[in-house]
Amino acid sequence: MAAFWTLAPVMVLAALGLLFVRKAVHAALLLAVVMISLAVLYAGLDAPFLFAVQIVVYTGAILMLFLFVLMLVGVDASDSVVETIRGQRLLAVLAGLLLGVTLVLGIGQVTLGATVGLGEANEGGNIPALANLLFSRHVVAFEVTSALLITAAIGAMVLAHRERLDPKATQADLAAQRVRDFSAKGTHLGPLPAPGTYARHNAVDTPALLPDGSPAALSISRVLAARGSVRPVSPTEVAPVDGAQGDGPVPESSETEGGR
Structure with missing residues (x-):
């Protein structure tokens, strides 16, 4: 009884949060709160089988599948409000x-x-009684539910799969493109290092620099960029090489000697 009065308000608040949060990851975490609280209530009602299933299958497998798909699609992906299937509402x-x-x-x-x-x-035991019901009287519903879960997993993989239309650009292709960009701007590369990206720090939220001093967009994860966790680049972090000709950035500290 104490567990119910303690966890019931938490479950209700978490369920309401599912309706009002704006980010899918937060909704998945709130769903985890509801599932774990429900598992604790099952344990309090002397239902060890449902407790284990709730933790292992729903919280540990299905919810992790939701989070896996969210990470594949991207936390910055916007939801589409277009009704693709007629009559789905x-x-x-x-x-x-x-x-x-x-x-x-x-x-x-x-x-x-x-x-x-x-x-x-539960006269003969909770787990034997549930097994007897699942695999005798309700075996058809059990198998249909299993097929539904497998279909949901396959559908999640199909929705998360992305076809690559163009081949992945190599480092040589990126360097050649930057040379063409410099030529289009009328800027001479001079004796500075060849086009590439130059790491200023080993932190994942610190962008690398291009030869013109601008941050390299490909050096930062899209997730960090969507969260606004990227460190800004200040002009004082880039200093000219002594005696070098032409315009261009070089790192001013020894942390930036390594390229990436």
Whole structure:
């Protein structure tokens, strides 16, 4: 009882947070809070099998699959509000109503005493009793649910897969493109190092520099750029080489001698 009154407000707040948070990663973490709290309630009701399934399958597998897909798609990817399947909103409303009716009927049976008590249901042990029900009376529903989960996993991989239309640019291709950019600007490379990126620090949030002093966009993860966690580049961090001709940046400290 104490566990219920402690975890029930947490679960309700986390469930409401799922509806109002703006980032999908935060929603997934709130869903983890609900799942773990529900597992604790199962353990308090002497249902060790449901406790283990809730932790291992739902929290440890399915929720991690959600996070894996979010990381593949990108946390900065915007959600599309275009209805790609006709009638999906109507089907969603009908499915929600069906779920609500199912919950009302289940709560009504528990309240009116139409269900079998836990003592009688767990007379031979909780796990043997559940196994007997799953693989005898409800084996078809169990197999259909398994197929549904496999279909969801395959669908997540298909949605997260991206076809590469162009070959991946190599370092030589990037260097050649930068040479062409310098030529288009009318800027002479001079005796400075060949075009490339020059690391200023070994931190992942510090961008590398291009020969013209601008930060290299490819040196910073898109996730960090979307979060706004990239360190800004100040003009004082770039100093000219003594006696060098032409314009261009070089690192002023020994931390930048290594290129990346």
